[in-house]
Amino acid sequence: MQHGKYRFIAGFLVVPLALYAIFVIWPFVQSIYYSFTDWTGLSPDFTMVGFDNYSRMLDDDIFWKSLQHSVLLALLLPLVTLGLALFFAFMLNVGGRRRKNAAVAGVRGSSFYKIAYFFPQVLSIVIVALLFQFAFNPTSGMLNSTLKAVGLRSLQPDWLGDPDLALYCVMVVLIWSTVGFFVVLFSAGMASIPKDFYEAALLDGADRITTFFKITLPLLWDTVQSGWVYMGILALGVEAFTAVQVMTVGPGGPDYSTTVLPLYVYQTAFRDAQAGYATTIGVGLLIVTMLFAGIVMRLGRRERLEF
């Protein structure tokens, strides 16, 4: 059975692998090559400059700032989003008051909440960011108008205009727009956990918190791990870029307080016409992403339960 297994698998995978090689691997190779050039992106001629771009990158304050913000996003976003999503999903499926004929049930109105949570997912991130830009408007936005209405006139922050708050404002938007997806994903995972486990736990006198940590979470671990990877993509990639690009001062400001790596790549390539240097930063982003993936895979390794 083992004999020829890889050849068998590879036989099926030839076409997708070829596509992958052409559209993913090859651009990588190309960009690593361009990162050693002074290509402007606006004309076809360029020369090799060796490691100049790399040494420049290591001395570049804005690169380090962007890196710091990207790493912060990659750490905080999955933690908060998945934590919230797990909590909501648990409440929707297991957390409700016990009813007749059912060992576990969600809180009242859980089917409504499920739809409400999922709703932001159908909006494009650009629209979400634009909507929140209105909400964060310091003079007539929803947030400050609410603060004014409840008598907190003195406490009206500039939100995106305040360097201490701006990055968190961006995070809130990203969390708001993604948490619903994970609520649905985790709900599906929880629905597949046999009810007998919960019944047994309840008979043994376990409370909700114990049930969550001893039964739900371990049986859901694979899903959580996939979610973690997916959130990492979001935090290091396109979604974070879009939110920052659309919403923030500048974008990337005030005073570089929200700049992230993909934004810096974009600005360097398309505003400053330094495509060579931009690909160098892109390679930096690639290394960060690989490290993140490696860490997630390592931390996530656990004994699996079969049921």
Next chain:
Amino acid sequence: MGSTSGRTNEGLGRRDVIKRSAALGLIAVPTMSFLSACASSDSGSDEKVEKGTKSAKNPLGVNETAALEVVIFNGGFGEQYAIDAEKKYNAAFPKAPKVKHAATEKIQSTLQPRFNGGTPPDLIDNSGAEQMDMGVLVGKKQLADLTPLMDAPSYDDPSKKVRDTLRPGVLEMGQFDGDPVWIMYYAYTVYGVWYSQTNLEKLDAAYPETWDDMLALCEKAKKKGIAGWTYPGKYPYYLPFSLYPFIGKIGGREVLDKIDNLEPNAWKDPAVKAAFEAYYELFKKGYILKGTPGLTHIQSQTEWTKGKALFIPNGSWVENEAAPTTPEDFKMMVGAPSSLDASDKLPFGTIWASGGEPFVVPAKAKNPEGGMEQLRIMLSEESSKNFTKSVKSLSAFNGGTDGLTLSTAMQSGVDVLKQAGDNVVNPRMQDWYVKLQKEQIGIAGIGEMMAGRATPAETIKKIQAFADAAAKDQSIKHYKHQ
């Protein structure tokens, strides 16, 4: 739903395959979209159409049967003015096929591959958020020299050259180093302090010609619950629209030239300090609309048209852009920077005006003469009037407003230009060093100062450091005032 991990045999389990591909995907997705946009190709053929014969009607020698392709930035000015001018081109060259016209907001995405491939169109309005870096285009020899156009007889009066029909500063803006003219700026923008005559009259005030009057008026407004100033806090690089001419007025043209030339200690000039301190006082005295640091340009303009603030630094496009929220009796006007004191080097009326909507003819265009001829048509009085009438902006053609009924904003633009006379300054930062001007001076420097998070002294130090770094940076092209 069970879970089988391939723990017992050595092969690839289903989960492992999925997980590994997920890991690869994780790496691929974020980086892919940015990096894969970068791929250059071979330079295309250098074929050009044959030149036609020069004549009085065809001074540039346009090939009468050659096709012409024009790409227009479809922004605040739309595309109709260009289409109208293209019709005239077709009327002048009936044997040529209809002008191939395209309008887009995404100039760079559309045209970058064509520049890389060596097949650019014949005339481009390189404008908007996706403007291609002019310095790089010039440096990489991608643009055609427009000198033949400048030396050609003008459309209306064959005894006058095109270069003599332009408004002050327009031609120089198209030069980078030396004589060749690379860019023809078609629109003409007046920058300054914008206000509503009606709202000033409500406070029994006229536009303050001195800074003391400005502060007094702001104080008066503050007592009535109106802010003196607002600005697009999210894009603080609007502040220089009134701040740079203010600096130029206080210290003279040389100060601005030194700043543009990235000379050491250019920002440490006393005129810069005086201007910065004057603006900082607006913040300190609470004359700036609360929340301004978080407003976009549209949001701040809306607060301004609602009458919540009296003044806003802006350019003449604001009339069009703010039109949806502007009340009918608003009487929008533009003012030159107020005089700081009697020792100012230049008189009141000194203003910043410069070209906008940069048109370029690519060096590798198939029909460059056609592109230039199209520009010559656009610089005729009739086309210029059509432009002014339809998009409410002055054009680079000097004149062309006679017989038109102008809005108050446009009329006040014409008036301040008349008052300024020769005292039109033209700081070049925003087209020479985009990053330095917008991100570093604008957002990190002046923006932080006006939000009250840095003092003028700290800001000047910070900006000087940015400018010094830009002067040393070998990866950007440096320019000097001639």
